[in-house]
Amino acid sequence: MKIIEFPSKCEWPSLLQRPFPDAGVLSAAVAEIISRVRDHGDLALFEYAKEFDGLEIDDLIVHEDEFASACEEVPEELKRAIKTAKKNIEKFHMLDSADPAPRVETMPGVLCWRRRLPIQRVGLYVPAGSAPLFSTVLMLAIPAKIAGCQEVIMCSPTGPDGRISAAVLYAARFCGVERVFKIGGAQAVAAMAFGTATIPRVDKIFGPGNRYVTEAKLQVMRFGAAIDMPAGPSELAVLADDSSVPAFVAADLLSQAEHGGDSQVILVATSREFVDDVTGQIEGQLEALPRAAICRSALEHSRAIIVGSIDEAISLVNEYAPEHLIVATRNAADDALRVVNAGSVFLGNFSCESAGDYASGTNHTLPTNGSVRGISGVTVESFTKSITYQQLSESGLENLGPTIEVMARAEGLEAHRRAVSIRRDWAKRGRE
């Protein structure tokens, strides 16, 4: 972990710089995958399974007996934990499922309103990687079901044994996902964007993944598919003062670092002594961790930044705009109120990031790479869309018509103007 003491504000941008993606080669490879899946459907998926994973397959569907044996395999203790997590996540997410459908008469005879509707067909991508990420199933399927999406499908890559982990399948069924497909990577995203003989086309694609998956999500937007967000390497910033507990902070930084060598970890503190205590703790705790090598690699490009005041620390955090932020300061509640750029915030010494990752109730699908400045994590709303409506009466058009006519003419759009005047003339003739 690199330690930087009292950097000047002009050094902040380079200090907080995230690595720029090298999209060139990746982008062309993904474009090729997307076009092959678009044109050849399932056949392309079978070919990629062979080419990329050495798997000979001709069936992508997870069948009933597979769900049943998954359910038997998952230990009771884990089932209980998943149940508790689901209850908390549901409780929190129910908060924003209101549908006010507000109406307003903007002018006499001009009625406007908005209706929020569930997105009909959604596709959840659940990566496998080094571990079965069943928590992602909870975080995506629960809000999808609360929103009322008609069709919720899931794609997930299999292991070398051609199976999806039992915990993932169990969580999918437990959260109401009926259909699961054994396919991963950019080709799974393409399959959900266009549909194949087996996999239905969906309206919006959710879920994290590797760089190929993220690139594919960005590219299918060109074809009318919606996506939750471009997910990148996970990030954590910890804001600490002398009331923070070094052992806790070290444990939190390590929990983020173990996600992958490209994880971003930043500690912002107000004293050198505290940072030294944390780095000492990190060394001690690292020894007991099975993923120590991954942690070390993430820590290599991580930074501990010492600043002169909490105010400066908060400015620095807002500039960095982390996915996760732990505010472990004396006045955590007040300090957190001044944070304007973060995905999810954890307050005080007992709110570890892993609480939000699994079971506090908030959603762990959050924007990375600084994009929390402009977008939000997944909510129930992410699984809805809204339609606006307007209904003008004859007198409504008489009231608003002249305004539209003047504006349309000034934009040089004569047919827009005439769509109004032809109606006003007709109404006038009727009145005469």
Place this chain on the structure above:
Amino acid sequence: MKIIEFPSKCEWPSLLQRPFPDAGVLSAAVAEIISRVRDHGDLALFEYAKEFDGLEIDDLIVHEDEFASACEEVPEELKRAIKTAKKNIEKFHMLDSADPAPRVETMPGVLCWRRRLPIQRVGLYVPAGSAPLFSTVLMLAIPAKIAGCQEVIMCSPTGPDGRISAAVLYAARFCGVERVFKIGGAQAVAAMAFGTATIPRVDKIFGPGNRYVTEAKLQVMRFGAAIDMPAGPSELAVLADDSSVPAFVAADLLSQAEHGGDSQVILVATSREFVDDVTGQIEGQLEALPRAAICRSALEHSRAIIVGSIDEAISLVNEYAPEHLIVATRNAADDALRVVNAGSVFLGNFSCESAGDYASGTNHTLPTNGSVRGISGVTVESFTKSITYQQLSESGLENLGPTIEVMARAEGLEAHRRAVSIRRDWAKRGRE
């Protein structure tokens, strides 16, 4: 306009097919522009102005005297129209500016909440094209100001005279946009995504544009910039029965067609006679239109589809998922309730699309290319983001901790588990 009678459902997909974008060449050209602007800032912008537009410039800023003379140039009649439109748009958009900040204790000692905040810095892109699109300024700047965004900037290309149209500048100032920059195209998007010496970096980029602008918006998402939506050619579907007025429907189809040769226009009707009346009306009305050539080119790939019932018509419209939908049927209100995929819906014979384009109050920045299935048009919420929070007390972590520990272990993330257990052990020692 191609007329298709009673197509079978298996013909729908090809009938409703939008042209696939040919992204290859475009994508590489845009990537090059983005990387040059990222690396060279203003200098790259000056070079592109020369290369693409033959403009020798060394200043991108719209200065005070330019705003002042724009204000003088705009005729009073247009100022009044803009004022009326602004009032209506504000009235409608104020509906969704509530900030409930709901809190929930998901478990004893586990408090979760969500806070909605304005996005701090937003950039509005206002295309110029063949006409000054000051209505786009209203549709983007008004919700940005209601949301409370701290910094609202605008980029717009100039004409060959090096100026932005007076109406656009007037509308910008009238709606509270302080800083406007004379720059358009993919390079303007790149400038807002990364910032240059002159143009500030923004957190989210809004606004329609040509294919280069849209491609650039998609590509800067890789670098953490957020965008409103990928905007494509504009679309209108009209749902009509024998209570609709052929002259009105023809005028509406033409108002959509005049946007550009790539505009999409679809008429879904229940009788051949009605369609013949409409096409007759179109021919008659076309003659008086200054943009008749553009309309004709759009109409060439437009379709009138005759179906057996209103039910089938509604299914077809939901399958197509148009940006704009006019429901000009006898039971418009009931029929519109069954529409689940559309951007903005216009009910009855007096609700022409141009009402929503300019001044009814709803937003005209809407998804195209079928993406209304998964995303919404611009709202005040589009200019906000939300942060989630969680605060666990010592007993809260004691209650939730075992759940987290079981789940983290099952995902093979030991450091996640330890972030919990190190705190529980510490608390236990304190209690002893």
